[in-house]
Amino acid sequence: MLKKIDLPVLKANLNENGYAVLPKILSDEICNTLASTYDNSENFRSVINMKRYQFGSGEYKYFKYPLPAIIEELRHQIYPYLAQIANDWMKKLGIQKTFPSQLNELLRLCHENGQNRPTPLILKYETGDWNALHQDLYGTIYFPFQVVLFLTQPNVDYTGGEFVIVENRPRMQSKGIVLQPTKGDAVIFTTNFRPALGGRGYYRTSMRHGVSEVRSGKRINLGIIFHDAA
Numbered sequence: 503m504l505k506k507i508d509l510p511v512l513k514a515n516l517n518e519n520g521y522a523v524l525p526k527i528l529s530d531e532i533c534n535t536l537a538s539t540y541d542n543s544e545n546f547r548s549v550i551n552m553k554r555y556q557f558g559s560g561e562y563k564y565f566k567y568p569l570p571a572i573i574e575e576l577r578h579q580i581y582p583y584l585a586q587i588a589n590d591w592m593k594k595l596g597i598q599k600t601f602p603s604q605l606n607e608l609l610r611l612c613h614e615n616g617q618n619r620p621t622p623l624i625l626k627y628e629t630g631d632w633n634a635l636h637q638d639l640y641g642t643i644y645f646p647f648q649v650v651l652f653l654t655q656p657n658v659d660y661t662g663g664e665f666v667i668v669e670n671r672p673r674m675q676s677k678g679i680v681l682q683p684t685k686g687d688a689v690i691f692t693t694n695f696r697p698a699l700g701g702r703g704y705y706r707t708s709m710r711h712g713v714s715e716v717r718s719g720k721r722i723n724l725g726i727i728f729h730d731a732a
Contacts, residue, residue, distance in 0.1 A: 521691035562630035581605040621727035633713035640731035655685040658717030
């Protein structure tokens, strides 16, 4: 399903920006199939009304195990590429942590630490909906990267609803990044922080993500988070 990822390019983009866009990794047919799962309540363990929790406005649903086959395959295919980069980041920042090369081992660590709930989710935004800046950590065990896949087409299915990343740089003003990927694209981005190179070596710069207000239509996304939740 997933076309071969150019690891050097992916690594360079993540190192430089804290995010990378993978164009058209899903066909329109697969996007439509994934979007249609939203209306099947049997797929999910919980439903979150964002306004109720002051997360923004809109709704998202967490999948339950077993995950749909497409999502399970994507989660396992993408993880090994990112594990290599994650371990490089830990070395640059002097963090004594090593992530396993395969997702099953990361999930085993999660379960040993009481994190047993799956975190892949599907999000629906309609006119006026938005998502506040946040980080998806879910417990003491968390992986440094996550993925959002775009299942609907901007300026066709919806307007507005840009993907927003804010980088909080120490002793500097924050940097805002606005992306508008197309249907079938994926954005890989840091869950928490990235290493930035300064005059005295690498330091942490924190990053959060969210969604700007949808002006019209319906925006549907699939979020793939690799660690499980407590």
